[in-house]
Amino acid sequence: RYINNLLIEMHGKCGSVDRALEVFRSISRPNSFSWNILIAAYIQNNRLQEAERIFSRMPCKNVVSWNAMVTAYAHFGHMEQAAATFESMPEKDTTSYNAMLTALVESGYIARAEELFDKIPDRDPVSWSIMVAANAQAGYMLKALDLLESMPGQCVFAWNALLSGYTNHGKIEEAKKLFERMPQRDSVSWNTLMSAYAQLGRFHDAKSLFDRAPQRSLITWNIMINACAVSHRPHEARDVFDRMPRRD
């Protein structure tokens, strides 16, 4: 029953693995989703050892279970364990490769990530975005741009990754130019540039983007409030706060 699976997930996200486990045990025949959600619950609550134990006891592991463990090892800083798990996978899909790419990038192994990227049988837009983001974060802007241009199709995530590469390296004017010539923009694009202005104390630039943004997420509002705080405008911060919709 998938209602029970949702319950396991909910308890996991609320930080109560014990309740999640309780629900899991109450299911007469847990399917692979139930197992995977339970493992994810332990991982999200920083209980890697127990997640590992459940994984090893799982009767029919599927590719999602393996992918989750690769990602978990990476997030806990166990890169070599992630690599070993990845190597021993009975089958890999593109998400497996993408998870391993991210693991390598998180640990700073950009060259190894690049090697793996070249071996992916079916690269998807996520694979490309990971590589664009990796290079942009490392400050290899030309390489990132080159990847972006050789990527088939367009992907706003990849463009946003390049944009934040510029802002994170203090290249605000480059960022602005890129923003203006991006083939598509979403609220993350607007947020990225707005946040950069805010952090530089350029309140009016941030405000003008905020006013022109086609859609505002909760993050957009928070960035604007932060822009007010940084430039010592408590009253404007309060005004922005009061204008926030109840939920988005």
Next chain:
RNA sequence: CCUUGUCU
């Protein structure tokens, strides 16, 4: 109904 990428 579960796993991978960009903004806080």
